[in-house]
Amino acid sequence: MSALASRLREMHAPRAWAAVGVVGLVVALLPLMGLPAHLVPLFGKFLCFGIAALAMDLVWGYAGILSLGHGLFFALGGYGMGMYLMRSIAGEGVYRSNLPDFMVFLDWKQLPWYWNGFQHFGFAMAMALLVPGALALVFGWFAFRSRIRGVYFSIVTQALTYAATLLFFQNAAGFGGNNGLTDFKRILGWPLHDPGTRAALYVVSAIALVGTYVLCRYVVTSRLGRVLRAVRDAELKTRFCGYESTHYKLFVWTLSAVLCGLAGALYVPQVGIINPSEMQPANSIEMAIWVAVGGRGSLIGAVIGACIVAGGKSWLTNTIPSAWLYVLGGLFVVVTLFLPRGLVGLVPKLRLALAAVVRRRAGQPM
Amino acid sequence: MSATAVTTDPAAVDARETPVVSLPVPEAARGELVLWIEDLSVSFEGFKALNGVSLELERGELRCLIGPNGAGKTTLMDVITGKTRPTTGAVYLDRRDVDLTKLSECRIAELGVGRKFQRPTVFQGHTVYENCELALRGRKGVWSALFTRRTVAERARIEEVLETIGLASQSTREAGLLSHGQKQWLEIGMLLAQDPKVLLVDEPVAGMTHAEMERTAELLRNLAGKRTIVVVEHDMEFVRSIARRVTVLHEGRVLADGPMAQIQADPRVVEVYLGE
Numbered sequence: 203m204s205a206l207a208s209r210l211r212e213m214h215a216p217r218a219w220a221a222v223g224v225v226g227l228v229v230a231l232l233p234l235m236g237l238p239a240h241l242v243p244l245f246g247k248f249l250c251f252g253i254a255a256l257a258m259d260l261v262w263g264y265a266g267i268l269s270l271g272h273g274l275f276f277a278l279g280g281y282g283m284g285m286y287l288m289r290s291i292a293g294e295g296v297y298r299s300n301l302p303d304f305m306v307f308l309d310w311k312q313l314p315w316y317w318n319g320f321q322h323f324g325f326a327m328a329m330a331l332l333v334p335g336a337l338a339l340v341f342g343w344f345a346f347r348s349r350i351r352g353v354y355f356s357i358v359t360q361a362l363t364y365a366a367t368l369l370f371f372q373n374a375a376g377f378g379g380n381n382g383l384t385d386f387k388r389i390l391g392w393p394l395h396d397p398g399t400r401a402a403l404y405v406v407s408a409i410a411l412v413g414t415y416v417l418c419r420y421v422v423t424s425r426l427g428r429v430l431r432a433v434r435d436a437e438l439k440t441r442f443c444g445y446e447s448t449h450y451k452l453f454v455w456t457l458s459a460v461l462c463g464l465a466g467a468l469y470v471p472q473v474g475i476i477n478p479s480e481m482q483p484a485n486s487i488e489m490a491i492w493v494a495v496g497g498r499g500s501l502i503g504a505v506i507g508a509c510i511v512a513g514g515k516s517w518l519t520n521t522i523p524s525a526w527l528y529v530l531g532g533l534f535v536v537v538t539l540f541l542p543r544g545l546v547g548l549v550p551k552l553r554l555a556l557a558a559v560v561r562r563r564a565g566q567p568m
Numbered sequence: 569m570s571a572t573a574v575t576t577d578p579a580a581v582d583a584r585e586t587p588v589v590s591l592p593v594p595e596a597a598r599g600e601l602v603l604w605i606e607d608l609s610v611s612f613e614g615f616k617a618l619n620g621v622s623l624e625l626e627r628g629e630l631r632c633l634i635g636p637n638g639a640g641k642t643t644l645m646d647v648i649t650g651k652t653r654p655t656t657g658a659v660y661l662d663r664r665d666v667d668l669t670k671l672s673e674c675r676i677a678e679l680g681v682g683r684k685f686q687r688p689t690v691f692q693g694h695t696v697y698e699n700c701e702l703a704l705r706g707r708k709g710v711w712s713a714l715f716t717r718r719t720v721a722e723r724a725r726i727e728e729v730l731e732t733i734g735l736a737s738q739s740t741r742e743a744g745l746l747s748h749g750q751k752q753w754l755e756i757g758m759l760l761a762q763d764p765k766v767l768l769v770d771e772p773v774a775g776m777t778h779a780e781m782e783r784t785a786e787l788l789r790n791l792a793g794k795r796t797i798v799v800v801e802h803d804m805e806f807v808r809s810i811a812r813r814v815t816v817l818h819e820g821r822v823l824a825d826g827p828m829a830q831i832q833a834d835p836r837v838v839e840v841y842l843g844e
Contacts, residue, residue, distance in 0.1 A: 426713035439689045442678040444708045
C-alpha cells in the first residue's frame with residue numbers, strides 16, 4: 203500500500219493530484235452545470251481530441267518520434283465503433299435489409315467476412331483498440347528495425363495514412379467508400395439523439411481522458427519513461443547502455459496507437475459519422491500542431507493545445523470560414539519561432555514576471 | 569573552476585596510495601586474458617581503416633592506444649562495441665565462444681563492454697542521478713523498466729558511483745548544465761555503474777584543464793586492476809602519466825606494442841608519431 207502511495211507521489215505531488223481530480227470532475231460534470239445541450243457533443247469531441255493529443259505527445263514529446271499518421275489510428279478506432287453502430291441497426295435502413303445500406307446499394311448479398319462479430323459491442327471495442335495497435339506494431343517493427351528515424355519516419359507515416367485513405371475511399375473495400383459509415387441510431391440500445399445518451403457519452407469521454415492522462419503519466423514517470431527520453435536525446439548512447447531502443451520505441455508507438463484508437467471509438471458516436479476524410483494527411487498534421495501549440499513533453503500541454511486549436515477551429519470555421527487555414531499556419535509559425543515549449547512553457551516565464559511585478563509593488567530592491 | 573575543489577575527494581586520495589605496477593610485465597607472469605581481437609579488417613569503399621589488427625588484453629590491464637589521426641583507433645572501438653561490422657576477423661570477450669562482431673550494440677554492452685565517447689555524451693536533459701541510474705547494470709527490458717522501481721541496492725550503488733566521481737553534491741542537477749570536465753567524469757561514472765569487464769575510453773581529457781586532467785588520470789588509475797581499460801588518447805603527457813602498456817596503431821595496423829619506455833625509444837614510432 204505504501205509502495206503504491208510513493209509511486210503515486212512520483213507521478214504527481216499531492217497538490218497536483220488534487221488539481222487533476224478537481225479539473226477532471228468539473229469537466230466531467232459540465233453537462234449538469236448548464237452546458238447547453240447542443241454543445242455537449244462538440245465538447246465531447248474536444249475530449250476525444252485530448253486523448254489523441256496525449257497519445258501523440260507520448261511518442262513525439264517523450265520518445266522524439268514525430269508521427270504524421272496518427273489520424274489513421276484514430277480513424278481505425280472510429281471505424282471499429284462505426285461498424286458496431288451500423289450492425290446494431292440491421293433491418294432498419296432505407297432498404298430494410300440486414301446489410302448496411304451502402305452494401306445493398308452495391309448489390310452485395312452478404313456481409314464481408316471482416317464485418318463478422320461487430321454486432322457485439324465488446325468485440326467491436328476490442329477491435330477498435332487492437333487493430334490500430336496491431337497495425338502500429340507491424341509497421342513500427344519494420345520501420346524501427348531498419349532504423350528509420352526523424353523526418354524520414356514522419357514521411358513514411360504520412361504515406362501510410364495517405365495509402366489507407368485511398369483504400370478506404372474505394373467502395374470495394376467494404377467500408378462505405380467516401381460516404382463512410384453514418385445514419386447511426388443507437389448505442390447499446392440507447393438512442394444517440396437523446397440528450398441523456400449524449401451527456402453519458404460525454405462523461406465516458408471525460409473519464410477516458412483522465413484515465414489516459416493517468417496512464418501516460420505512469421509511463422513517463424517510470425524508468426521506461428526515462429529510457430524513452432534518453433532514446434530521444436541520444437539513441438546510440440542508450441544502446442551502449444544496454445537498452446534495445448527498438449523495443450522501447452515499439453512499445454510506446456503501439457501504446458500510442460491503441461490510445462488513438464480509443465479516442466476515435468469515442469469520437470464517432472458523438473459526431474455521428476466516420477469517413478476516410480478522418481485519415482487524410484492534413485488531420486494527422488493537425489494533431490502534431492495540437493501538441494506543438496500546447497507544449498511537447500508535458501502531457502497536460504497536449505490536452506490544452508488540442509482544446510484550444512480544435513476550439514478555435516470550430517469557432518472560426520463558423521464565423522470566418524476562409525480564415526482558419528491562415529490562422530492555423532500562422533499559429534504554427536509563431537509557436538515554432540517564439541514558443542518552442544508551447545503554451546505550457548509560458549507558465550514559468552509568466553510566474554517570474556509576476557513575481558518581479560509583485561516585488562516592485564512592495565518596493566523591495568531586487 | 570569548480571573542478572579544482574574536487575581533488576580533495578576521498579576516492580582521489582585513495583588513488584594516490586595505489587602502488588604503481590612495475591613495468592615491464594614478464595611474459596610468464598601475464599594474467600588471464602579477457603579480450604581477444606583477431607585479424608580484424610574494416611574497409612570503407614576500398615579504404616582500409618583497419619588492416620589485420622590483432623590484440624590481446626589482460627584482466628585488470630590499463631592499455632593506451634595511440635596513433636596519428638586516421639590510424640584506426642576509433643574504428644577499432646566501433647568494431648568492438650558493435651557500431652561497425654568488420655570485413656574480416658573476430659572479437660572475443662571473456663570466453664572464446666562468443667564473437668562480439670556478430671552481436672548488437674546493446675547485447676555487447678550487456679555482456680560487459682562499456683564505452684566512453686570522444687565528445688562527452690551524457691543525457692543532457694536528465695539529472696546526474698538519472699544518468700547513473702540509466703547506466704546501471706541490471707535488467708534492461710521494456711517490462712521491467714515499466715513496472716520495477718529503484719531498489720535499495722541500486723540507490724546505494726548510484727550514490728557510491730557519484731561519490732567516486734566526485735559529483736554527489738550535483739546529483740539533482742541537469743547533466744547539460746555541468747562543466748565539460750564534470751560531464752567527462754559523469755560519463756566515466758556511468759561506465760562504472762554499468763560495471764563492465766572492459767572499458768573503452770576515447771580521448772578522456774580532450775578539452776580539459778590541467779587540474780581536471782590530473783583528476784581524470786587518478787580516476788582511471790584507480791579503476792585499473794578492477795577492470796580492463798583501454799584508453800585512446802592524443803595527449804602524450806597524459807598517456808605517460810597513466811600508461812603501463814601502449815599499443816601504437818598506424819594506417820590500420822599495429823605498429824608497436826609494449827611498455828611506454830620501449831615505445832618512446834622505437835624509431836618507427838618516433839618517425840610516424842612522436843616526432844611530430
